[in-house]
Amino acid sequence: MMHRAERKYQVGAVTDEEExxxxxxxxxxxxxxxxxxxxxxxQFKSVNIDxxxxxxxxxxxxxxxxxxxxxxxxxxGDLCYHLSGxxxxxxxxxxxxxxxxxxxxxxxxEFERGEKEEEEANRVPEEGQTEEERxxxxxxxxxxxxxxxxxxxxxxxTEKIMHACIQKLLGYDQDPHEENIEVLCxxxxxxxxxxxxxxxxxxxxxxxxxxxxxxxxxxLSSTVRFMLINAIYLRKSKWQERMxxxxxxxxxxxxxxxxxxxxxxxxxxxxxxxHVLSSQVESVRRLFERHPDIAIGFRAKNQLLRNSCxxxxxxxxxxxxxxxxxxxxxxxxEADIALTYVKDLGFRVDWLDKKLDQVKxxxxxxxxxxxxxxxxxESLLKLKRKCAELEALAxxxxxxxxxxxxxxxxxxxV
Numbered sequence: 001m002m003h004r005a006e007r008k009y010q011v012g013a014v015t016d017e018e019e020x021x022x023x024x025x026x027x028x029x030x031x032x033x034x035x036x037x038x039x040x041x042x043q044f045k046s047v048n049i050d051x052x053x054x055x056x057x058x059x060x061x062x063x064x065x066x067x068x069x070x071x072x073x074x075x076x077g078d079l080c081y082h083l084s085g086x087x088x089x090x091x092x093x094x095x096x097x098x099x100x101x102x103x104x105x106x107x108x109x110e111f112e113r114g115e116k117e118e119e120e121a122n123r124v125p126e127e128g129q130t131e132e133e134r135x136x137x138x139x140x141x142x143x144x145x146x147x148x149x150x151x152x153x154x155x156x157x158t159e160k161i162m163h164a165c166i167q168k169l170l171g172y173d174q175d176p177h178e179e180n181i182e183v184l185c186x187x188x189x190x191x192x193x194x195x196x197x198x199x200x201x202x203x204x205x206x207x208x209x210x211x212x213x214x215x216x217x218x219x220l221s222s223t224v225r226f227m228l229i230n231a232i233y234l235r236k237s238k239w240q241e242r243m244x245x246x247x248x249x250x251x252x253x254x255x256x257x258x259x260x261x262x263x264x265x266x267x268x269x270x271x272x273x274x275h276v277l278s279s280q281v282e283s284v285r286r287l288f289e290r291h292p293d294i295a296i297g298f299r300a301k302n303q304l305l306r307n308s309c310x311x312x313x314x315x316x317x318x319x320x321x322x323x324x325x326x327x328x329x330x331x332x333x334e335a336d337i338a339l340t341y342v343k344d345l346g347f348r349v350d351w352l353d354k355k356l357d358q359v360k361x362x363x364x365x366x367x368x369x370x371x372x373x374x375x376x377x378e379s380l381l382k383l384k385r386k387c388a389e390l391e392a393l394a395x396x397x398x399x400x401x402x403x404x405x406x407x408x409x410x411x412x413x414v
């Protein structure tokens with residue numbers, strides 16, 4: 001998959017001095033936030049990184065911290081980008097050791113490690129493994145793939161590597177495990193806007209055709225199918241992210257008599273437990289005002305899934321609001337799938353079911369009417385051509401008749 005170095009650098013015995021550096025680096029990393037990035041970056045650069053062992057430790061600690069905070073992948077990608085241009089290179093046994101090379105090796109190691117863990121977990125469930133431990137593994141995989149995606153966006157990893165990751169996660173020889181699909185959707189949401197260009201269109205179309213097929217498989221959980229649908233809609237909307245995951249779910253969720261709970265959260269806002277961008281607030285507010293019981297039976301507590309569901313619902317409504325001539329039958333099939341998932345998770349949307357049926361009927365009539373109009377226009381065109389031919393013939397006949405009626409002159413007679 002990724003380009004392998006002939007020999008990955010292995011860390012030997014760790015001295016007390018190295019351990020002290022690791023603790024120092026860990027302390028600095030734990031303080032890192034988007035708000036104090038520049039300040040902490042300078043602290044990071046001030047650490048005495050004077051050998052390959054310390055450099056390897058830096059890479060490992062960044063990955064470890066990023067895996068604990070998947071939502072901050074962009075920040076850790078920025079950190080790697082800045083450090084790549086400032087940290088020193090080293091030579092060990094004639095082999096050049098660079099931050100970027102160690103980073104590439106770590107990316108490959110973590111990706112393969114995640115694959116192996118999922119294969120083992122699905123083959124033989126680990127005895128005594130708690131739900132908390134499984135969630136920890138899942139969170140680490142999501143954090144790692146998010147960081148890998150961000151490194152690609154910084155041009156620190158190649159596009160070829162990203163395609164290899166996508167193909168591995170899609171599992172073309174057999175259906176992928178649900179965990180791999182979740183990681184795939186996270187990767188697509190991270191790098192889609194950059195990797196989905198004209199030269200890669202054939203590959204991307206093939207990936208999303210496969211994802212569309214997977215989204216129809218009833219044996220997959222609703223959560224995973226929603227993630228696939230969300231990724232499909234994300235591509236359809238030119239990779240314009242609508243919703244961000246932040247904070248806990250408020251107590252007002254599911255309370256039929258409660259008014260809409262609205263709370264600002266930086267770039268996104270919270271409406272009854274669903275995080276939406278400010279541009280979507282009015283639509284979601286009106287949705288809850290007109291259908292106050294819409295989320296009463298909604299079962300999902302995971303914020304990512306909640307936002308994915310709302311994303312699908314808003315996209316579905318937008319689809320139904322499009323002009324009929326812009327709607328394809330494929331759009332309506334996808335709308336049907338999205339509506340099924342939304343209902344499966346407990347949204348009360350019988351009214352939307354009826355609207356979708358109405359749009360389908362209108363589309364059927366529109367297609368039928370278009371076909372009839374086209375047939376009429378073709379017949380009219382044939383008649384117009386025939387008329388033009390008859391008019392030309394009539395003109396010829398008039399000319400001949402006019403010549404025939406011309407009386408003879410004196411000279412003609414004599």
